Amino acid sequence: METNYEELDEDGQLELPAEPMRLNMGPSHPAMHGTIRMVLDLDGETIVDVDIQPGYLHRGFEKSCERGSWNQVYPYVDRLNYVSPMLNNVGFSLAVEKLAGLKVPERCTWYRMILGELARISDHLTCNSASLMELGAFTPFLWCIKTRDYVWDVLEQETGARLTHSFGRIGGMAKPPTDLFKEHTLAVLPQVEEAMAETEQLVLRNRIFLDRMQGIGKLRPERALALGVTGPILRSTGVDYDVRKANPYMFYKDVDFDVPVGHDGDNYDRFMVRFEEVRQSIRIIRQCVEKMPDSGTVNIDDVRYVFPEKQDVYDTIEATIAHFKIVMEGVKVPPGEVYSFTEGGNGELGFFIVSDGTGTPYRVRVRPPSFLNLQACREMLVGDMIPDIVPTFGSINMIGGECDR
Amino acid sequence: MSKKVIERLKAQLGGKILATSDFRGDDEAVVAPKDWLEAARFVRDDADCAMDHFIDLTAVDYPERAQDGEGPRFDVLVFARSSTKNHRVRLKTRVAEGAALDSIFTVWAGASWAEREVFDMFGITFANHPDLRRILMYPEFQGFPLRKDYPIEKTQPLVPYREIEGIDKLPPFGPDMGQPWSRVDWNERLHGGDVQVSPAIGTQQGQRPSLSKGPEYLPDETPEAE
Numbered sequence: 327m328e329t330n331y332e333e334l335d336e337d338g339q340l341e342l343p344a345e346p347m348r349l350n351m352g353p354s355h356p357a358m359h360g361t362i363r364m365v366l367d368l369d370g371e372t373i374v375d376v377d378i379q380p381g382y383l384h385r386g387f388e389k390s391c392e393r394g395s396w397n398q399v400y401p402y403v404d405r406l407n408y409v410s411p412m413l414n415n416v417g418f419s420l421a422v423e424k425l426a427g428l429k430v431p432e433r434c435t436w437y438r439m440i441l442g443e444l445a446r447i448s449d450h451l452t453c454n455s456a457s458l459m460e461l462g463a464f465t466p467f468l469w470c471i472k473t474r475d476y477v478w479d480v481l482e483q484e485t486g487a488r489l490t491h492s493f494g495r496i497g498g499m500a501k502p503p504t505d506l507f508k509e510h511t512l513a514v515l516p517q518v519e520e521a522m523a524e525t526e527q528l529v530l531r532n533r534i535f536l537d538r539m540q541g542i543g544k545l546r547p548e549r550a551l552a553l554g555v556t557g558p559i560l561r562s563t564g565v566d567y568d569v570r571k572a573n574p575y576m577f578y579k580d581v582d583f584d585v586p587v588g589h590d591g592d593n594y595d596r597f598m599v600r601f602e603e604v605r606q607s608i609r610i611i612r613q614c615v616e617k618m619p620d621s622g623t624v625n626i627d628d629v630r631y632v633f634p635e636k637q638d639v640y641d642t643i644e645a646t647i648a649h650f651k652i653v654m655e656g657v658k659v660p661p662g663e664v665y666s667f668t669e670g671g672n673g674e675l676g677f678f679i680v681s682d683g684t685g686t687p688y689r690v691r692v693r694p695p696s697f698l699n700l701q702a703c704r705e706m707l708v709g710d711m712i713p714d715i716v717p718t719f720g721s722i723n724m725i726g727g728e729c730d731r
Numbered sequence: 732m733s734k735k736v737i738e739r740l741k742a743q744l745g746g747k748i749l750a751t752s753d754f755r756g757d758d759e760a761v762v763a764p765k766d767w768l769e770a771a772r773f774v775r776d777d778a779d780c781a782m783d784h785f786i787d788l789t790a791v792d793y794p795e796r797a798q799d800g801e802g803p804r805f806d807v808l809v810f811a812r813s814s815t816k817n818h819r820v821r822l823k824t825r826v827a828e829g830a831a832l833d834s835i836f837t838v839w840a841g842a843s844w845a846e847r848e849v850f851d852m853f854g855i856t857f858a859n860h861p862d863l864r865r866i867l868m869y870p871e872f873q874g875f876p877l878r879k880d881y882p883i884e885k886t887q888p889l890v891p892y893r894e895i896e897g898i899d900k901l902p903p904f905g906p907d908m909g910q911p912w913s914r915v916d917w918n919e920r921l922h923g924g925d926v927q928v929s930p931a932i933g934t935q936q937g938q939r940p941s942l943s944k945g946p947e948y949l950p951d952e953t954p955e956a957e
Contacts, residue, residue, distance in 0.1 A: 555841075
């Protein structure tokens with residue numbers, strides 16, 4: 327309908343429509359990361375209501391898992407949270423091992439912890455620097471992404487891939503640590519610390535940054551709990567729930583670290599909680615490197631679950647049969663259903679797996695932290711303004727692969 | 732630690748708890764669908780349970796169980812945690828195909844999207860849910876993908892233009908412009924149909940004959956020439 331500008335009321339003012347305006351944002355909007363559509367109801371620039379519509383990156387993860395073997399799930403879990411794939415690998419390994427009742431060697435557990443924390447560092451660096459870039463601060467983005475590349479160099483050295491490692495296995499890891507693993511890991515940590523210190527110097531006293539982060543996108547703790555929010559977003563509201571502390575898995579009870587919490591639950595707190603978690607991850611890695619034994623096996627000694635050495639497959643009939651059985655029939659996980667959860671990059675990453683005793687998973691349900699965090703985004707946004715969507719949406723670190731599966 | 736929760740549930744809800752299990756340390760209680768909402772509300776409000784943290788809600792499909800008459804088809808599970816006592820419980824119920832389950836949206840607000848996803852993926856409806864739309868799939872999607880009888884290679888029909896009232900904007904191209912989507916309608920093709928395109932696009936662009944049926948499928952002139 328065209329506005330008739332000649333129809334002015336008595337005061338000479340133009341009659342503006344009183345009902346809220348509806349505006350589509352995304353899915354092809356740069357701030358929506360290409361995967362989310364928001365239907366906004368606006369009163370002026372204030373958000374009255376928002377309907378968040380995920381699903382643009384749905385690939386049928388759970389359905390695809392039901393047609394392969396258990397080991398064939400690993401490439402899929404890589405692509406859930408693709409900025410911290412190692413945490414997903416480890417989480418899925420732990421879930422299957424819980425169902426099968428396996429206990430991996432000590433060296434493997436330390437190795438998994440170090441690789442997982444490196445992935446967490448790369449996740450938080452990406453999230454924080456990308457939110458800064460969306461606010462116009464491009465330099466810290468380049469610094470942090472450069473540092474993330476150094477972290478990925480270590481992961482590449484270990485796994486052979488920079489992004490999608492597919493490195494976890496049931497009952498161990500695909501390969502033992504390389505000879506220089508500890509040196510490389512320890513060498514990258516000061517670079518992470520330096521990049522973070524420089525970033526914080528640049529933005530933490532910047533008026534634009536503070537105005538757009540402080541007091542924006544607030545979430546109350548009791549609402550966060552009811553909405554199923556976990557991870558840095560829940561901790562920024564003041565709830566000290568970290569799976570590594572609350573339900574320690576692997577050897578997290580043997581290392582010393584703190585759980586940072588915020589008190590306002592706004593964008594600023596989420597930003598600061600993430601950077602503090604990187605510092606805690608560095609602390610954890612240093613302790614793990616000290617405690618990890620230099621020699622020993624990383625895989626359990628059980629031919630039902632772990633591939634035999636390649637040389638043995640060529641040389642002996644037993645190893646050939648074991649290899650054949652694992653490839654053709656898949657690992658036979660005993661029937662049952664378990665829920666296993668770890669602290670992923672965005673919160674509690676849970677795997678609810680059901681096995682019927684054949685070599686194929688009957689059901690693999692991943693509890694996606696991003697999906698439930700995104701649901702809470704509506705409460706953060708209502709009452710704020712359109713420009714606040716960008717930092718708020720950036721600070722919840724929605725990962726499309728994990729949210730839409 | 733959470734052994735206490737199961738005992739508390741048994742003591743308070745009595746016969747409504749049909750079964751319990753603690754396989755690998757995961758405490759689980761099975762309730763009937765009619766007690767679903769009450770059990771969820773109890774574990775949240777009871778001072779000894781205090782499950783204020785919603786974790787997850789999902790479903791599992793067991794079509795053979797329904798076929799053999801051993802019970803309803805779907806398991807619906809909700810996972811909850813207490814933020815003060817740090818213990819967890821898993822509630823499970825069994826829902827038949829076509830039956831509606833009470834929504835626990837009023838107990839934990841986070842169940843809203845999770846229930847929408849279960850509806851989207853399994854076709855289980857939730858009574859009193861305020862906004863039960865598909866969430867990961869689009870509204871025109873046919874079938875429920877995580878059901879066991881949904882074949883993974885199934886082809887979906889193409890979606891015609893949606894007609895939305897009050898929207899002046901038109902798509903930048905018309906239905907008869909551009910390259911046609913030549914997605915094969917396999918169902919039609921295998922059962923002797925002549926059209927290649929899927930029904931939805933066929934109504935828009937007109938039915939077109941199959942192009943790749945092999946050499947014997949040639950224009951009708953051949954038999955007349957003999």
